[in-house]
Structure formats: structure tokens, C-alpha cells
Amino acid sequence: MENDMGVGLFYRFLPVTSMLFEYGFTHRNVTDRGLPNTDRDSDSHRYWLGLMWEPTAKIVGIIKGGYYKRNYDERGNSKDWSGFAMESDLKYKLTSYDTFTLRGFRTPLETSVTEAHLPGFAPGKKPPSQTIPFLGPSPFPPPPQV
Numbered sequence: 001m002e003n004d005m006g007v008g009l010f011y012r013f014l015p016v017t018s019m020l021f022e023y024g025f026t027h028r029n030v031t032d033r034g035l036p037n038t039d040r041d042s043d044s045h046r047y048w049l050g051l052m053w054e055p056t057a058k059i060v061g062i063i064k065g066g067y068y069k070r071n072y073d074e075r076g077n078s079k080d081w082s083g084f085a086m087e088s089d090l091k092y093k094l095t096s097y098d099t100f101t102l103r104g105f106r107t108p109l110e111t112s113v114t115e116a117h118l119p120g121f122a123p124g125k126k127p128p129s130q131t132i133p134f135l136g137p138s139p140f141p142p143p144p145q146v
Contacts, residue, residue, distance in 0.1 A: 003027045006046070016055050020064060022048040041073040046085070063088040070108055081108045 006024030013019060024046040050064025068085035072078040089103040 001029045010052060016053060018052040018054075020048070020050050020052055020062070022046070022050070022064060024048075040078045042070050042078070044068065044070045048087070058093040059091070061088075061090045068107055 004024065004026045006022060008020055008022040010018045010020050024044075026042075026044040026046075028040075028042045028044070030040050046066065046068050048064040048066040050062060050066075053061040063086070065084065065086035067082070069080075069082040071080050085105075085107045087103075087105045087107070089101055092100045094100055
């Protein structure tokens with residue numbers, strides 16, 4: 001379960017441009033899902049500063065960046081994260097019912113993957129430098145030995 005709340009303040013300083021400040025808080029509880037290895041409950045804080053641009057009634061663009069901090073519960077093995085994060089989006093209102101949106105972001109994402117595994121290789125072992133396909137040798141030359 002995830003609970004997210006926040007507040008945003010906008011100040012229009014030009015006819016089509018506003019400055020924004022936004023604070024957001026997210027509490028994520030994944031222990032209740034009943035899955036193994038889900039001890040990654042966390043609290044996140046976001047402090048954004050950005051611009052909103054509204055050149056026409058059909059186009060709105062927002063870019064914001066700032067400090068992002070995620071604290072995991074102590075009983076888990078996940079590491080806390082803090083640093084720069086950003087979000088941006090550009091919305092075009094096609095009709096009164098349809099909107100086209102382009103969105104980009106840089107924030108930490110949750111994953112259940114804890115290790116990379118290659119079929120046939122033990123975790124923690126380095127895979128060979130050249131893997132031979134099942135149907136024959138590789139058509140590519142081996143990497144140079146250093």
C-alpha cells in the first residue's frame with residue numbers, strides 16, 4: 001500500500017510563467033502484501049522548485065527539481081537514498097476529453113530484483129567473457145585479451 005500527499009504553491013511572475021514550490025510525502029508499506037522479502041517499507045520526502053509554462057490554453061509544461069530523500073525501515077536490508085531528483089512534463093490538450101502528455105523523471109524506483117542472475121551461473125560468480133549460443137559458435141570475434 002502507498003499513501004502519498006503533498007502541497008504545491010504557485011506564483012505567477014510573468015503572463016505565461018509561474019514559479020512553483022512543492023513538498024510531497026509518501027509512505028510505502030509493502031510488508032502487508034504477504035510476499036517473501038518485502039521488508040522495504042519506506043518514507044519519502046520531496047522538496048521541489050520549478051517552473052510552469054502555459055503559452056496557450058492547450059499547452060502546459062512543468063519542470064521541477066530538488067531534493068529527494070527515502071528512508072527505509074530499520075528491519076529491512078534496503079539502503080536509504082537521498083539526492084537530486086527531477087520531473088518534467090509537457091501536456092497538449094487535443095480535445096476537451098483527450099490529452100497527450102510527454103513525461104520524464106529522475107527518482108529512485110522500487111524493484112523486487114536484488115541480484116542479477118544468468119541462467120546456468122551461480123549468483124556472485126563472474127560469467128565467462130564470451131558466451132556461446134546454443135546453435136553454434138558466436139559470429140563475433142572474442143574480445144582482445146588485456
